[in-house]
Amino acid sequence: MPTFPSRPDVPDGEPAEGTPAAEDPVVLHEADLRPFMAAFPSGVSVVTTLDADGLPRGLTCSSLASVALAPPTLVVCIRTASPTLEALLAQGQFALNLLHERARGTSDLFASGDPARFERTEWRLPLGASGPHLTASAHAVADCTVVKTAAFGDHTAVFAEARRVTVRPSAQPLLYGLRRYAEWSAAAAAPPPAASPRPPHVVPPEGAARVRG
Secondary structure: OOOOOOOOOOOOOOOOOOOOOOOOOOOOOOOOHHHHHHOOOEEOEEEEEEOOOOOEEEEEEOOEEEEEEOOEEEEEEEEOOOHHHHHHHHHOEEEEEEEEOOOHHHHHHHHHOOOOHHHOOOOEOOOOOOOOEOOOOEEEEEEEEEEEEEEEOOEEEEEEEEEEEEEOOOOOEEEEEOOEEEEHHHHHHOOOOOOOOOOOOOOOOOOOOOOOO
8 A cells, every 4th residue: 555755734643634633732822920820819028138248138028838847848939130039048047027917018118129128117136036027017927047949940949947936916917919918807807708598408298209319
């Protein structure tokens, strides 16, 4: 039986024009994660550390996740070109400040790159701290030691073990999503959705036939 060469415009294994395909091809485009992650509200944190000269460094970070409870490990993702990341890796430690719901200004300040941001906010360096504590803006602070890093694309994932955690139970978290802030106390105070009424349970009369599926 004679054989015929494949058409040059049809790759091997693909049907030629007019031949029904089992499934339409899937076209994948490069995804922009910004609108996707904007639809995933989260808390707001500020990563702080000291540089080689003892000067404070810091930035707003919402890319944060818990990795393990034992040992207590978390991960933050920071732009690789950030001077704060450079200082953090050189020191091998940092403080993670979770902002309370009245600290929107602090979040914007540390996201702006303002070189005077530490002069415009209250902070201190307690004994044994891994970085500056934003005392007027944070409802919780974790002092962390870097244990591993992984660079990918334009960001670096920093895995760190939390050595000490300080919590202010009276303060409530600041939330961020869909490119705007929200207060946890307001979100938690919203009434739950009304429950749908359940249909009445009808008991068939004695002797009535029952239909089984």
